[in-house]
Amino acid sequence: MSEKKSRMSFLLIFFLCLLIVAYQLPLAHLWVVYASNSSRVIDLYTQKEPYDGRGLNQASDAFAPQDEVFLYAEAMYNEDPVENRLVAFEIYGPVNPVFNVTLSRTGTTNASGIASVSFRLPWPAEDAETVTFGVWTVYAVVEIAGESVQDTLTFQVGWIVDIVSLVTVNVDLQPQTRFSRETFVGVELGLRNIAMLPRRATLTIVTYDNLSVPIDDIALNNFEVKPGDMDVDLSCMFSIPVEAALGQAMVRAMAYTAPLADGGVAYCPEASTVFLITWCDVAVVSVVPSATAVDVGDLVNVTVRAVNEGFEMESFDLGVYCNEILVGELQVVDMAPSEEREFTFVWNTSGLAAGDYTVSANASVVPGEIDVDDNLLVDGVVRVGVPGPPQPAFAFPMVFLVVLLAGVGAMVCTMVLAFCYKKREIEKGRSSFSSGSPVGGSGGGGFSKPDERSGGSALSSRSLIAKPKEEKISHGYRRLEVSSLRKPFVLRPRVESFSMKPLEWSSQKPKEESSSNSSSVAPMRSSGSSKPFVLAVIDLSRLRKKK
Structure with a gap:
């Protein structure tokens, strides 16, 4: 019984193997047919040599708008041309939201096994670039020995050489859009070549002012544009003459296949x-x-104080310097034409060495500025010193200047009195007075203060006159009030000039006599006393009228 079961199992396994082999035979036959397709070939290409798209599923060189495209399909069987075979062509434009172009053609192979068709790229009146520019795809199909074979070709349509960017720059090749007369405007040109080979171009660039008057131009012949993505291939400078019209100007750039005189387009x-x-x-x-x-x-x-002397709104940096030390800096924003603004900077002199410091202010150069000499102004010197120890205050008493006139008759007297501090004149005054009348004239005004660095303070003055004791004798008083000072100092008065002129003229005109020699007087020193004292007594009684 077991032997019978073993025989049945063997037969079952044998029949299963036969079924598997029988099933595999059709698949082997199909694989052989597919492999035999390698002897059936179709090659689709264009007229764009050397990059015409020969080879299986290759790309052709680019086409320009409205170019005529020639398509060739070469059919081969075992490397021999296949003659008189129908080849179907199907052309698809780039996918777009406006209109998708689809074309179908049929050609017959010649003795060389080549079928050809052609068509011209469309250029509609509206949305031409949207419809036409981009990648086109072509299919070619032929039946050889009962089998269909196919090849695919792609090509790009667009401006073969295109100006894709045009930017104005300054002399440092930095982007800039505002320029002044008598300067240079730079132009950077971005070019793109979608072809697979370098192309030669004639480039023309012209600048125009606000009145559309050409102001400068340049032409470059036989300029090579390399294939590939956008590249900044050209930078050039154009002068702006002084007669160029102010306002919005323009740069125009053109690219031609050749000089127009030679038939370029x-x-x-x-x-x-x-x-x-x-x-x-x-x-x-x-x-x-x-x-x-x-x-x-x-x-x-x-x-x-800074001013905008131009015709445009300006923003700039303003800084103040003392010698080379930056005191402060700020940004001036949106200063209108002809506008003037005032700014205050605080200079802290802490930590400085004693000495003289030159104060200056500088405004940064704005784009397109030519006159930069007035951006910097140096004006004034500040003396920084070391402060001395504090000094007690000293009160000066009332000071009198007494002028004695005796035996000179009715006279008008003019006296120039100078006050000196450390041999340096700090004030000079002129007084005119006469016997029997108050002191007057310019000498009655105030005297300036001594040098603050030496601790002086303000002086004020007024003039008085006493009643005459007798007809020909008069006393002239000039009183000076000296305010409190931080420390003592010596004030030396001297009479620089004195002149007299009679009030009543006799038949014989008297001559004016003067004494121009300075009369030194005793120095006055500061005192803690507030009691008045005589500063100087000048006896002019010996000056008489000459007959």
């Missing part, structure tokens, strides 16, 4: 961009420190 539409011809100028018009002599540690206010 445009590669692409012209490109253009605008820039502004203007007058840009900012200036610093005044720099005023609040003090010219200070102690180390004092604060000094520096007032600066």
